[in-house]
Amino acid sequence: xxxxxxxxxxxxxxxxxxxxxxxxxxxxxxxxxxxxxxxxxxxxxxxxxxxxxxxxxxxxxxxxxxxxxxxxxxxxxxxxxxxxxxxxxxxxxxxxxxxxxxxxxxxxxxxxxxxxxxxxxxxxxxxxxxxxxxxxxxxxxxxxxxxxxxxxxxxxxxx
Numbered sequence: 001x002x003x004x005x006x007x008x009x010x011x012x013x014x015x016x017x018x019x020x021x022x023x024x025x026x027x028x029x030x031x032x033x034x035x036x037x038x039x040x041x042x043x044x045x046x047x048x049x050x051x052x053x054x055x056x057x058x059x060x061x062x063x064x065x066x067x068x069x070x071x072x073x074x075x076x077x078x079x080x081x082x083x084x085x086x087x088x089x090x091x092x093x094x095x096x097x098x099x100x101x102x103x104x105x106x107x108x109x110x111x112x113x114x115x116x117x118x119x120x121x122x123x124x125x126x127x128x129x130x131x132x133x134x135x136x137x138x139x140x141x142x143x144x145x146x147x148x149x150x151x152x153x154x155x156x157x158x159x
Contacts, residue, residue: 018053020052026039042142043144044141044142045142047141049138051136051137052132069128070121071103071125071127100143101124101143103124104141105141
């Protein structure tokens with residue numbers, strides 16, 4: 001099997017921020033013209049997420065170095081809040097239990113940096129604390145298939 005190039009992965013950083021968050025997942029091979037990058041997250045698979053500070057103060061040890069981050073699965077960033085709610089209501093209606101979560105952090109004891117205070121803040125979101133003096137890496141685990149618009153495609157859109 002040929003190796004994957006960095007172009008085959010999603011490397012998104014938050015602009016105007018001192019931090020970079022990277023989701024390591026394969027990009028969709030087919031995209032509509034004008035659409036942003038799309039990634040499908042599949043049930044039972046682990047997806048590494050790397051978090052690091054990228055400000056001009058690199059190399060300086062910060063006295064207050066703990067920050068809280070939230071990882072949230074969405075169907076598409078550019079969808080309106082109403083569209084997001086409609087998609088999630090449909091997703092919830094197809095679950096066997098109302099407490100079904102769609103993501104979790106897996107193998108966090110094996111991460112490059114110790115994360116702490118892991119909290120399930122919603123069925124599609126997790127928060128945790130990490131030290132900005134070191135790069136953190138967590139493994140995101142997708143717990144259940146996410147169906148888009150009632151289609152038979154399994155996976156969650158991530159843009």
